[in-house]
């Protein structure tokens with residue numbers, strides 16, 4: 001049925017009943033009482049309508065669906081429709097608030113910066129990453145022009161040119177940022193910032209590594225090629241010179257092999273897909289074999305001792321062999337003949353500790369912090385003479401990182417060095433602990 005009929009028919013019927021009542025009174029008691037009754041009934045009806053109008057007016061001040069009054073007559077329908085609309089509004093508002101909270105949280109967690117600006121670049125809103133990248137503070141800078149806040153000639157040029165389809169790489173406040181402006185709506189723009197400092201640094205490290213590795217490989221290759229040219233150019237070489245050349249070539253070949261092996265070890269250790277084995281490491285067996293290798297390398301030039309007074313640990317035997325033997329072979333290579341080397345394994349309050357103490361050439365304090373960098377050598381010629389690749393301590397660092405162990409170095413020039421590897425108490429192998437009754 002037509003909704004207006006639904007409204008008017010009951011209203012008309014109410015009026016008709018009222019007038020009929022007044023007519024009945026008029027019929028029995030005379031015209032005047034009938035008219036008075038009709039007027040009184042109309043006044044009551046008007047009073048009821050005004051009262052509901054007043055309640056509606058009061059409710060509109062605080063339109064809460066819970067507080068909506070019940071109506072009478074046509075008001076029942078008005079209030080129930082108001083109630084439905086209000087409930088729908090409240091539901092929409094709750095959903096909107098939830099979405100807004102989620103959006104805010106996502107924007108807070110986003111590693112990239114987002115700045116919302118109007119068409120003339122006045123800051124309206126930004127997330128914490130943008131605050132960090134661009135040195136902004138939303139509360140303080142809101143309403144200011146972004147070009148006055150991000151003071152960079154490159155950024156100004158980018159805005160002047162307006163080629164926003166391309167991102168801009170920007171050096172800003174010691175960071176490498178990739179920024180891009182995206183126009184949206186008719187009068188708003190978004191500035192997106194991405195911090196590329198780390199990836200830039202990794203790229204630089206990769207480039208350095210390739211440059212260093214090529215340089216390291218070029219030297220022995222040049223030597224080998226030189227001797228080969230001599231051998232080719234001078235058909236007959238006396239056996240002594242030939243033997244000396246072959247010996248030098250073999251040495252350089254060995255050097256290249258060591259280098260390639262160390263580079264492969266490093267790249268394997270760095271690879272995220274390369275899982276670390278956690279096995280029972282029999283420390284005594286391992287250190288005794290490292291001692292034998294050290295004695296062979298020293299060829300009787302040093303007094304090398306081994307003291308073992310600690311438990312077995314959990315870890316990768318192969319990786320630890322590589323780390324420990326690098327430290328021990330360094331001690332042999334950087335200790336002049338006649339010196340002594342002490343290899344130790346003991347239990348400290350913080351956990352098991354491996355140490356190598358030598359009476360060698362020592363290291364200046366300013367060089368100590370850089371020793372674990374790839375290809376870093378204090379004395380290049382000595383390292384090469386002793387077949388060093390410059391990657392030994394970088395390998396040690398990675399192995400220890402994978403075993404949650406730390407390396408400490410104590411050294412002074414001509415007073416020897418101590419390299420100590422501290423493992424955590426948690427690395428002790430349960431199977432190796434003595435039984436307590």
Ligand code: ADP
Pocket residue numbers: 326330331334358360361362363371372376377378379383384387388389390391392393394417
């Ligand atoms: P290398 O193959 O050149 O020995 P490492 O990474 O093992 O490379 O060591 C880096 C540098 O640290 C060495 O070149 C050397 O200068 C210094 N070094 C390492 N161990 C010792 C030590 N026991 N005594 C003195 N210097 C050392």
